Amino acid sequence: MLPKTHLIYFSPTGTTSKVIKQVAAGLDSRDVEHHNLTRMEQEFSLCIDDGVAVIGVPVYAGRVPEIFLKRIEKLSGEGIPAVLIALYGNRAYEDALVELRDVITAKGFNVIAAGAFIGEHSYSTDERPVAANRPDAGDMQKAREFGAAITNKLQGECNQTTLDISGNTPYKERVPLGGVCPETKPELCTLCKTCARVCPAFIITVDQEVSTKAENCIMCCACVKLCPYHARVMRHPMVEARRDMLVKNCSERKEPSCYL
Ligand SMILES: Cc1cc2nc3c(=O)[nH]c(=O)nc-3n(C[C@H](O)[C@H](O)[C@H](O)COP(=O)(O)O)c2cc1C
Incomplete structure (x- = not known):
């Protein structure tokens, strides 16, 4: 059994958190501490000097979301091993x-393992599904097996240099977010405030109606997917076009990639 596992993640629609919890289950740690940075209003400051860290983020336009980079500005690891997970919506990481x-x-940190897993795309809808219901049972099993393989690695020698991962440096140019946000269908909305409670960017206010500060929206669609009344929809023409592209080109199932 391993000592402490620190789970550090940003996961607006929950697919990243599902996968890293399974990786942690495979790691078989006796003590798991969660650092959920999805809705972090106060400053996050953490220096990890024991155990292992499992760090998970969704892929946004082929990059790490900027909001996550800001949230981990004051994170440091004293040479402790880190496992990285990128969750992507079946297009590409x-x-x-x-x-x-x-x-x-x-x-x-000493990055000893990394994995790219697949989760339902943020823009997926019932009518236009993209990687719907993933991660599924097969993905979860792969995540646990990955965790178990990391345990073996941790029990042996793991003082490697840089982990060889698919991707390029310099990274692809960041696609700016902002200006496009979901809208509310007033006929379905009950003003229950779920949207405001789940928004990682804290840009939704609910009073007599729902207001969204579009310029700071990260388009994560947490408010859409978690609205109990299906009253939030993302139907901006730019997203509709992207959704069409994804349905057309990214419907074939991809499988997780693991680097150890
Ligand atoms: C702004 C934005 C950009 C995205 N870019 C990509 C991408 O480049 N490739 C991809 O496969 N999925 C992409 N996705 C989909 C997410 O990576 C995917 O839905 C992920 O499972 C979301 O993680 P979460 O459930 O933890 O929030 C994007 C989603 C958003 C909101």
């Missing part, structure tokens, strides 16, 4: 895992 490796290494 491009440079996200390489970027995450570089950022986490620069913070003092």
Whole structure:
């Protein structure tokens, strides 16, 4: 059994958190501490000097989301082993895992393993599904097996240099977010405030109606997927076009990639 596992993650629609919890289950640690950075209003500051860290993020336009990079500005690891997970919506993870490796290494961690897993795409809808219901049972099993393989690695020698991961440096150019956000269908909305409670960017306010500060929206679609009344929809023409592209080109099932 391993000592402490620190789970550090950003996961607006929950697919990243599902996978890293399974990796942690495979690691068979006696003590798991969660650092959920999805909705972090106060400053996050953490120096890890024991156990192992499992760090998970969704892929946004082939990169690590900027909001996550801001949230981990004050994270550091004293040479402790780190396992990285990038969750992508069955299109591609491009440079996200390489970027995450570089950022986490620069913070003092020893990156010993990395994986790219697949989760339902943020833009997926019932009518236009993209990787619907993933991670599924097969993905979860792979995540646990990956965790178990990492345990074996940790029990042996693991003082490797840089983990060789698919992706490029310099990373692809960041696609700016902002200006496009989900809208509310007033006929379905009950003003229950779930959308405001789940928004990682804290840009939704609910009063007599729902207001969204579009310029700061990260398009994660947590408010859409978690609205109990299906009153939030992302139907901006730019997203509709992207969704069409994804349905057309990214419907064939991809499988997780693991680097050890
Ligand atoms: C702004 C944005 C950009 C995205 N870019 C990509 C991408 O480049 N490739 C991909 O396969 N999925 C992409 N996705 C889909 C997410 O990576 C995927 O839905 C992931 O499972 C979300 O993680 P979460 O459930 O932890 O929030 C993107 C999603 C958003 C909101």
